[in-house]
Amino acid sequence: MQLRFLDRLALLVQREVGRWLGPIWIPVGAALLRWRYGWRVVDARAARREFRRLRQESSAPLLVCANHLTMVDSFLIAVALASPWWYVAHFGALPWNTPERDNFSRTWWLRIGTYVMKCIPVERGGDRREVGRVFERFIWMLSRGDVGLIFPEGGRSRSGRVDVDASTYGVGRVVKALPGCRVLCVYLRGEGQNTFTDAPARGERFQVGFASLEPKTERGGMRGSLEISKQVLARLAALEKDWFDARQ
Amino acid sequence: MGEAEVFETVVKILTPHAKNQAALAGVGMDTNILDDLKVNSARLVDVVLAFEDAFDVEIADEEVDNVNTVGDCVRLVIAKAS
Numbered sequence: 001m002q003l004r005f006l007d008r009l010a011l012l013v014q015r016e017v018g019r020w021l022g023p024i025w026i027p028v029g030a031a032l033l034r035w036r037y038g039w040r041v042v043d044a045r046a047a048r049r050e051f052r053r054l055r056q057e058s059s060a061p062l063l064v065c066a067n068h069l070t071m072v073d074s075f076l077i078a079v080a081l082a083s084p085w086w087y088v089a090h091f092g093a094l095p096w097n098t099p100e101r102d103n104f105s106r107t108w109w110l111r112i113g114t115y116v117m118k119c120i121p122v123e124r125g126g127d128r129r130e131v132g133r134v135f136e137r138f139i140w141m142l143s144r145g146d147v148g149l150i151f152p153e154g155g156r157s158r159s160g161r162v163d164v165d166a167s168t169y170g171v172g173r174v175v176k177a178l179p180g181c182r183v184l185c186v187y188l189r190g191e192g193q194n195t196f197t198d199a200p201a202r203g204e205r206f207q208v209g210f211a212s213l214e215p216k217t218e219r220g221g222m223r224g225s226l227e228i229s230k231q232v233l234a235r236l237a238a239l240e241k242d243w244f245d246a247r248q
Numbered sequence: 249m250g251e252a253e254v255f256e257t258v259v260k261i262l263t264p265h266a267k268n269q270a271a272l273a274g275v276g277m278d279t280n281i282l283d284d285l286k287v288n289s290a291r292l293v294d295v296v297l298a299f300e301d302a303f304d305v306e307i308a309d310e311e312v313d314n315v316n317t318v319g320d321c322v323r324l325v326i327a328k329a330s
Contacts, residue, residue: 124289125282125288125289126282127316128312128313128314128315128316129313129314129316131313132310132312132313132314133313135309135313154290155290166290168290168293169293169309172309173309176309220306220308221300221306221307221308221309222293222296222297222300222307222308222309222312223297223300223306225309226293226297
């Protein structure tokens with residue numbers, strides 16, 4: 001991997017700043033979600049157990065892949081997978097993610113927030129070299145044992161359902177670059193969330209489903225990356241079906 | 249396969265994905281695929297797979313990072329095919 005020294009240094013500094021400030025911002029952030037907006041992930045115990053098991057059973061890279069309906073999904077998924085204080089003690093488990101730069105660079109406090117929250121902003125549709133550098137940085141952090149989070153559809157689901165035909169290759173690229181990489185698929189959805197929105201409704205209750213897999217491909221190049229992404233999307237679609245079946 | 253022939257095939261592949269048909273009319277080696285032709289970045293995978301099929305080459309994810317213009321595509325394909 002050809003990540004430049006300065007990029008590596010910047011990532012390590014970012015991680016340390018987030019970690020040292022973690023005892024402040026992690027509980028405060030979780031409290032905001034819970035008490036300011038009333039968002040609650042219900043019955044997340046099984047998902048948290050699985051997440052801890054995956055973290056403990058092996059040091060192989062771990063990538064969380066989730067459906068995407070709102071701009072705060074990454075926070076909600078983090079809440080679903082562990083308690084705030086567990087993240088304070090196990091900061092590597094708090095997933096790195098790659099939000100759209102435009103959405104999270106509007107104000108200084110959003111920029112600081114995304115910095116300490118282990119975000120590597122990306123300009124979707126921007127210069128391909130810059131997008132590639134974001135992937136390299138993300139992959140490097142996972143190779144060091146931190147967890148990453150990717151939305152395989154590449155953006156919020158415009159139909160409100162997992163788009164299994166989304167032609168995105170990001171997940172595949174990350175998995176191929178990290179031998180033995182495990183994927184934890186997470187399906188998180190608010191009970192009243194009918195389609196994609198900027199934020200969930202106030203007081204929304206979220207139900208979470210999950211499944212682990214190790215996607216594989218014999219193919220090389222982008223075709224192989226696409227195949228891996230399809231495997232992950234298919235698993236997310238199956239979780240989505242379970243989610244709706246359970247509510248009929 | 250010569251540069252002109254590769255260029256022609258690359259443009260043909262990009263045509264259905266280009267939202268800016270005016271830019272397509274004056275397309276050249278320096279035309280930016282995303283900024284000028286307004287190809288949706290989410291469709292890049294389809295474009296790259298079409299290149300692989302058309303030129304019988306395999307393009308790695310990292311190689312796509314260096315592709316911004318039509319000329320980048322042409323040079324990449326020629327380098328891979330030779």
